[in-house]
Amino acid sequence: MAVSQAFKTDLLGSIPSLRAFAVSLTQNADKADDLVQETLVKAWDKHASFQPGTNLKAWLFTILRNEFYSQMRKRGREVQDSDGIMTAKLAVHPAQHGQLDLKDFRGALEQLPEDQREAIILIGASGFSYEEAAEICGCAVGTIKSRVSRARAKLQEILQITGEDEYGPDAISTQVMGKPAA
Amino acid sequence: MKDMMKTSTAGARTRRDVSGDPLGPNSEIGRKLKQYYDELVSDDVPDRFAQLLVQLEQAEPARKKD
Numbered sequence: 746m747a748v749s750q751a752f753k754t755d756l757l758g759s760i761p762s763l764r765a766f767a768v769s770l771t772q773n774a775d776k777a778d779d780l781v782q783e784t785l786v787k788a789w790d791k792h793a794s795f796q797p798g799t800n801l802k803a804w805l806f807t808i809l810r811n812e813f814y815s816q817m818r819k820r821g822r823e824v825q826d827s828d829g830i831m832t833a834k835l836a837v838h839p840a841q842h843g844q845l846d847l848k849d850f851r852g853a854l855e856q857l858p859e860d861q862r863e864a865i866i867l868i869g870a871s872g873f874s875y876e877e878a879a880e881i882c883g884c885a886v887g888t889i890k891s892r893v894s895r896a897r898a899k900l901q902e903i904l905q906i907t908g909e910d911e912y913g914p915d916a917i918s919t920q921v922m923g924k925p926a927a
Numbered sequence: 928m929k930d931m932m933k934t935s936t937a938g939a940r941t942r943r944d945v946s947g948d949p950l951g952p953n954s955e956i957g958r959k960l961k962q963y964y965d966e967l968v969s970d971d972v973p974d975r976f977a978q979l980l981v982q983l984e985q986a987e988p989a990r991k992k993d
Contacts, residue, residue, distance in 0.1 A: 747987060748983075748984070748987065753980060753984065756980065757976075757977065757980060760972050760976050761968045761969070761970070761972060762968060764967065764968075764970065764972065765964055765967035765968040765970075768967050769964070769967070778973065778975070781976065782975070782976070782979060785976065785979055785980065785983070786979070786983065789980075789983045845955060845959055847959065847962060847963060847966075850959040850960075850962075850963055851963060854963065865950070865960065866960070866964065868950060869950035869956070869957055869960040869961070870960045870961055870963065870964035870965075871964065893949075893950070894949070897949060897950065897956055900956050901956065904955075904956075906955050906956065
């Protein structure tokens with residue numbers, strides 16, 4: 746069966762999302778683009794197994810994710826630290842005026858285990874439901890929920906965000922006093 | 928115009944998680960996540976991907992043989 750024009754158009758249209766997800770997973774732009782390329786080739790080959798009318802984006806994300814983990818297994822997990830270099834060493838400054846620097850956020854995201862990072866990205870940024878995310882990751886909905894909540898707690902810890910659950914002066918005093926002694 | 932008083936009272940009661948969504952617009956993490964991701968999504972797509980699809984399309988008739 747030939748690949749339809751509609752499928753090809755949708756494939757093209759989903760490339761920006763695929764790249765964003767790939768960067769989120771790999772934390773490396775070059776590896777991300779290689780991953781997207783592999784995903785497109787696989788999707789093309791398997792296009793007959795896609796059911797029109799179902800969620801193409803979720804289908805593609807599943808392929809990309811499987812490809813990512815299979816590459817990671819082959820490479821013995823060296824993917825994670827790629828060009829992470831400085832982030833671990835950089836102390837995250839407490840947010841000023843409640844505004845977090847995007848760079849700090851990136852650094853914090855990078856420190857999450859992959860399973861937590863992908864979960865929080867799928868739910869909090871890519872716009873998938875818990876059910877869809879569970880399907881993409883091949884796990885239970887409850888597992889996604891707990892990963893998201895652990896990821897969120899970890900990010901709050903790294904970024905020293907304490908003001909979210911307790912409003913008021915606490916948030917400010919933590920910014921002033923909360924820096925751990927060296 | 929509807930009377931908005933009820934709404935504003937409710938809003939004052941629980942300022943966090945009005946939507947019940949811990950990653951919603953009221954959460955700093957939620958906002959940063961979206962900012963991080965939107966920046967990635969809006970990145971220019973390199974030509975190699977469009978070229979790749981053209982190549983895949985051209986290769987297709989030849990692959991019918993198996």
